[in-house]
Amino acid sequence: TQLLEQSPQFLSIQEGENLTVYCNSSSVFSSLQWYRQEPGEGPVLLVTVVTGGEVKKLKRLTFQFGDARKDSSLHITAAQPGDTGLYLCAGEGAQKLVFGQGTRLTINP
Amino acid sequence: DTEVTQTPKHLVMGMTNKKSLKCEQHMGHRAMYWYKQKAKKPPELMFVYSYEKLSINESVPSRFSPECPNSSLLNLHLHALQPEDSALYLCASSQSRKAGTEGTQYFGPGTRLLVL
Numbered sequence: 365t366q367l368l369e370q371s372p373q374f375l376s377i378q379e380g381e382n383l384t385v386y387c388n389s390s391s392v393f394s395s396l397q398w399y400r401q402e403p404g405e406g407p408v409l410l411v412t413v414v415t416g417g418e419v420k421k422l423k424r425l426t427f428q429f430g431d432a433r434k435d436s437s438l439h440i441t442a443a444q445p446g447d448t449g450l451y452l453c454a455g456e457g458a459q460k461l462v463f464g465q466g467t468r469l470t471i472n473p
Numbered sequence: 474d475t476e477v478t479q480t481p482k483h484l485v486m487g488m489t490n491k492k493s494l495k496c497e498q499h500m501g502h503r504a505m506y507w508y509k510q511k512a513k514k515p516p517e518l519m520f521v522y523s524y525e526k527l528s529i530n531e532s533v534p535s536r537f538s539p540e541c542p543n544s545s546l547l548n549l550h551l552h553a554l555q556p557e558d559s560a561l562y563l564c565a566s567s568q569s570r571k572a573g574t575e576g577t578q579y580f581g582p583g584t585r586l587l588v589l
């Protein structure tokens with residue numbers, strides 16, 4: 365069974381600080397997605413990473429896929445209150461998406 | 474346009490009711506999915522359709538019945554549900570079931586279901 369361990373589960377920081385969220389697995393994934401989800405809404409795709417070592421940037425968000433395609437990170441620079449939400453990583457497994465447990469991020473003004 | 478729409482947004486039903494959830498996408502995607510999400514948990518896969526054929530059923534109870542009338546529509550028929558079935562039901566679609574970018578799933582806003 366493929367598992368994705370996401371950490372931290374909860375993170376509360378002040379506006380302007382930097383943060384990193386990690387997703388780790390012992391399994392190789394053909395691709396990995398990061399989503400952001402607001403309460404009562406569906407996950408919204410932020411990025412897909414496919415190639416080992418790939419780095420993608422989305423404004424203040426930087427996503428990295430590990431060289432061996434077993435892990436990924438999301439780094440947010442100068443966090444803003446609008447970044448508050450649930451962040452989910454999801455690896456493309458053999459038959460289905462494997463989700464991490466999510467990181468609930470709160471940015472305090 | 475990467476929009477998946479779902480109706481209704483909210484649904485309250487009794488345990489003897491029959492209702493249906495609807496999902497639609499116009500991105501030309503050939504794979505569509507149903508997920509169930511409980512509070513504070515990640516989505517759990519229920520069903521996968523590929524080219525309008527059911528390809529995965531994750532051992533879902535028969536009180537949930539999926540249907541894919543055409544490549545743009547996905548329904549989930551509900552009958553004799555239990556209170557523990559209350560959850561957010563998410564639909565997703567992807568270009569195909571191939572690995573990589575083509576398999577990237579786009580989610581709808583969900584239907585919040587309450588079973589009384």
